[in-house]
Amino acid sequence: MVRWCGCRLTALPGRPCERQRSAYALVGEGRLSMALVSADTRISELLGDLHQLIRQTQEERSRSEHNLINIQKTHERMQTEQKISPYYRTKLRGLYTTAKADGEAECNILRKALDKIAEVKSILEERRIAARNAGLYNDSEPPRKTMRRGVLMTLLQQSAMTLPLWIGKPGDKYEVDDIDEEGKERHTLSRRRIIPLPQWKANPETDPEALFQKDQLVLALYPQTTCFYRALIHTPPQRPQDDYSVLFEDTSYADGYSPPLNVAQRYVVACKDNKKK
Numbered sequence: 001m002v003r004w005c006g007c008r009l010t011a012l013p014g015r016p017c018e019r020q021r022s023a024y025a026l027v028g029e030g031r032l033s034m035a036l037v038s039a040d041t042r043i044s045e046l047l048g049d050l051h052q053l054i055r056q057t058q059e060e061r062s063r064s065e066h067n068l069i070n071i072q073k074t075h076e077r078m079q080t081e082q083k084i085s086p087y088y089r090t091k092l093r094g095l096y097t098t099a100k101a102d103g104e105a106e107c108n109i110l111r112k113a114l115d116k117i118a119e120v121k122s123i124l125e126e127r128r129i130a131a132r133n134a135g136l137y138n139d140s141e142p143p144r145k146t147m148r149r150g151v152l153m154t155l156l157q158q159s160a161m162t163l164p165l166w167i168g169k170p171g172d173k174y175e176v177d178d179i180d181e182e183g184k185e186r187h188t189l190s191r192r193r194i195i196p197l198p199q200w201k202a203n204p205e206t207d208p209e210a211l212f213q214k215d216q217l218v219l220a221l222y223p224q225t226t227c228f229y230r231a232l233i234h235t236p237p238q239r240p241q242d243d244y245s246v247l248f249e250d251t252s253y254a255d256g257y258s259p260p261l262n263v264a265q266r267y268v269v270a271c272k273d274n275k276k277k
Contacts (some may be wrong), residue, residue, distance in 0.1 A: 053110075173190060175188055233245075
């Protein structure tokens with residue numbers, strides 16, 4: 001490969017001259033600088049949005065406070081009169097409906113705020129990795145100061161306390177069509193009755209801990225059916241393309257389990273009831 005270095009032609013493959021290396025470094029640093037400026041601009045925008053969301057949260061909370069006070073006062077009057085009249089029942093129903101709507105509105109604002117915080121943290125991490133890969137942090141820089149164990153433990157506790165809280169929507173429901181009941185009514189199930197299937201196939205050679213181990217109780221799709229049954233892992237996959245070998249619970253056999261049957265990784269999930277029958 002022939003490269004032009006500005007002073008002469010050189011035919012050393014893959015070995016640029018000093019002037020080239022300096023030019024490449026300047027180009028790399030220029031691109032990195034542009035990326036850092038872009039990241040700073042985006043972070044500034046996100047922090048501005050976050051500030052507005054915090055203000056909206058406070059405004060929403062102040063607006064709903066009057067309704068909460070009315071609920072408290074209504075309960076106090078009911079305790080004084082020691083009866084629940086149709087008037088109070090109707091009034092409380094309306095007040096609680098309003099309070100529920102107010103709470104959902106505030107919750108939606110908080111969700112948006114958490115999304116902004118998560119995006120800021122992601123950008124900061126990407127910027128740190130980009131700077132490290134670009135060689136901005138090298139061996140000539142002074143080493144980090146050794147952190148005392150007590151300080152480290154405090155930082156870990158603070159990090160745990162600032163972990164964003166996941167707030168699930170109340171009453172999340174899933175509409176399910178039973179493939180064996182075509183044309184029949186749709187079933188409505190809560191989230192806790194749904195078990196998601198794996199999205200990835202584990203490689204036994206690199207991630208054996210991601211697989212179910214021998215004699216572990218699972219739910220597996222019985223071959224040629226659409227139903228999952230309790231089973232024991234007989235043999236985990238040895239290669240990425242291999243299936244699990246499982247023993248299904250079956251009282252028609254003397255030992256209570258069927259002969260080994262193969263089931264694909266995607267159709268083997270954890271069994272919440274981990275007690276063997």
